Amino acid sequence: MSRFAVIGMPVKHSKSPAIHTQFAQQFNMPMDYEAIAVEQDDLAHFVHGFFAAGGKGLNVTLPHKEDAFSLCEAVSVRAAQAKATNTLYLDQNGNLSGDNTDGLGLVADIEGNHGFEIAQKRVLVLGAGGAVRGVLGPLIERRPSRLVVANRTRAKAERLQGDFAELMNFDVADYDQLNSAFDLVINGTSMSVSGRLPPLPVEVLAPGACCYDMMYADSDTPFVGWGKLHGAHLALDGLGMLVEQAAESFAIWHGKRPGTDAVLAQLGAQRSLG
Ligand code: ATR
Numbered sequence: 255m256s257r258f259a260v261i262g263m264p265v266k267h268s269k270s271p272a273i274h275t276q277f278a279q280q281f282n283m284p285m286d287y288e289a290i291a292v293e294q295d296d297l298a299h300f301v302h303g304f305f306a307a308g309g310k311g312l313n314v315t316l317p318h319k320e321d322a323f324s325l326c327e328a329v330s331v332r333a334a335q336a337k338a339t340n341t342l343y344l345d346q347n348g349n350l351s352g353d354n355t356d357g358l359g360l361v362a363d364i365e366g367n368h369g370f371e372i373a374q375k376r377v378l379v380l381g382a383g384g385a386v387r388g389v390l391g392p393l394i395e396r397r398p399s400r401l402v403v404a405n406r407t408r409a410k411a412e413r414l415q416g417d418f419a420e421l422m423n424f425d426v427a428d429y430d431q432l433n434s435a436f437d438l439v440i441n442g443t444s445m446s447v448s449g450r451l452p453p454l455p456v457e458v459l460a461p462g463a464c465c466y467d468m469m470y471a472d473s474d475t476p477f478v479g480w481g482k483l484h485g486a487h488l489a490l491d492g493l494g495m496l497v498e499q500a501a502e503s504f505a506i507w508h509g510k511r512p513g514t515d516a517v518l519a520q521l522g523a524q525r526s527l528g
Contacts, residue, residue, distance in 0.1 A: 257308065258287040258507070261300065262315035265289045269521065270313055273500045276520075277512035297321050305344055311507040312342040313500070319354075320384060326352035335391040335418070338384055341503040353506055356385075357392030359499025360440075360468065360492075365396070367494050367518065370438065370464045372396035378436040379403045380429075380452045381443035382410040385468055389442065390414065394422045402427050402436070404452070405443075429453045435460035439481075441467045446475040456484045464488040468495060472525055493521060 260270040268289040278285035292300045297318055302325075304312060314322040319338035323329065326339060327349040333339045339352030364370050377398040379386055382405035394401065401424035405411040411426035418424070429452055437460050443452055446469040459465070465481025470491040474482065481489030497514050505511040 255284045255286045256310045257304075258285060258311045258313075259290045259304070259309070260287075260313040260315055261290050261292040261297075262318060263291050263293060265291050265315060268315065269496060270315075270500060273497055273517055273521075274504060276517050277501065277504045280512045281508070281510060283508070292318065294318065294321065298325055301325055301342065301350070305342075305350065310343065311503070313503055314340050314342060319388070323352055326350050328352070330354065332357060332391050335421075336384075336388040338388050340388075340499065341506055343507055353503075354388055355499040355502035355506070356495070357389035358502045359495045359497075360389045360466075361392050361396055362498035362502070362514075363490070363492075363494035364438070364464065364466060366498070367514075368464070368488055368490060370488060372398055372438065374399045375437040376400040376435065376460065377402070378432070378439045378458055380439070380441045380454070381405055382407070382414050382426075383442070383444065385444070386442035387414060387417075389440075389468070390418055391421065393440075394418065394424075398438075400436075401425070402432075404429050404432055406452075432458050434458070436463060438464045438466065439486075441465070441469070441475075441477040444469075446471070446477055449476055451476045451480055454480070459484055459486055462487045464490070466490050466492075468492040470496065493525070494518060497521065 271287045274287040323339045328351040330353040333352045333354040336354040341353040345351045403411045404427045463486050465486040467475045467477040470493040478489045478491050501514050
């Protein structure tokens with residue numbers, strides 16, 4: 255049976271095995287997909303060993319996305335922009351290849367699942383770490399009319415600005431400089447993990463705005479709660495992004511993109527049951 259896995263640390267609560275197993279069932283495809291905890295020091299050894307033993311594909315999650323990128327012999331344009339990979343496989347020549355489907359997943363969720371078109375919209379991205387770097391390319395490809403990246407550490411946002419300058423000249427800002435309105439505000443900071451929010455003025459929300467938290471949780475993240483409180487038209491967390499990035503990874507491995515509606519409905523229902 256074809257062998258796949260998601261590797262990370264911690265990874266025990268990953269939803270990826272359930273998601274990929276459901277995708278495979280859509281095509282009556284036998285597939286073995288596990289979640290495997292891998293220590294940073296053991297990453298290279300594990301990845302090479304997995305493929306040498308006939309493994310077909312790996313998803314990579316925190317904290318290994320950047321290190322997995324460094325291991326690859328070939329990477330997609332998107333992974334090169336992101337300097338991180340979440341999808342590994344061997345190409346026809348047996349080279350370890352990496353892609354990054356996080357940005358496609360984000361865009362597919364916002365546009366495909368929620369009907370919010372990014373083209374010509376004013377977009378504010380909060381944070382300038384690996385999570386943001388991973389999605390900027392596909393976000394810019396949707397042609398927002400304006401893009402601002404705000405971060406606590408300005409130098410990190412400026413580094414991203416330089417790295418993506420060929421794709422778009424976007425602005426960077428400190429949180430306390432934000433004084434204009436945006437149609438889409440994406441939280442890519444890791445602050446939801448500790449139950450906190452970037453210090454945002456409510457004026458950043460234009461009428462009809464969408465708030466999107468790249469993190470997800472069983473109840474509203476602080477950023478989703480903030481969006482709802484301040485009248486955002488849509489206030490979404492990253493569960494849909496997780497499912498959509500998985501569908502893109504599945505398509506890379508199997509050459510067929512699964513439907514995501516049933517998986518999204520099931521995960522949403524599980525969540526509402528608490
Ligand atoms: P990831 O790979 O999840 O993006 P990261 O590279 O460590 O992780 O980036 C975390 C992001 O959350 C950064 O934008 C970070 O801001 P800094 O660049 O200033 O560190 C942001 N972040 C984390 N904790 C924060 C806090 N308490 N206040 C403001 N921003 C925070």
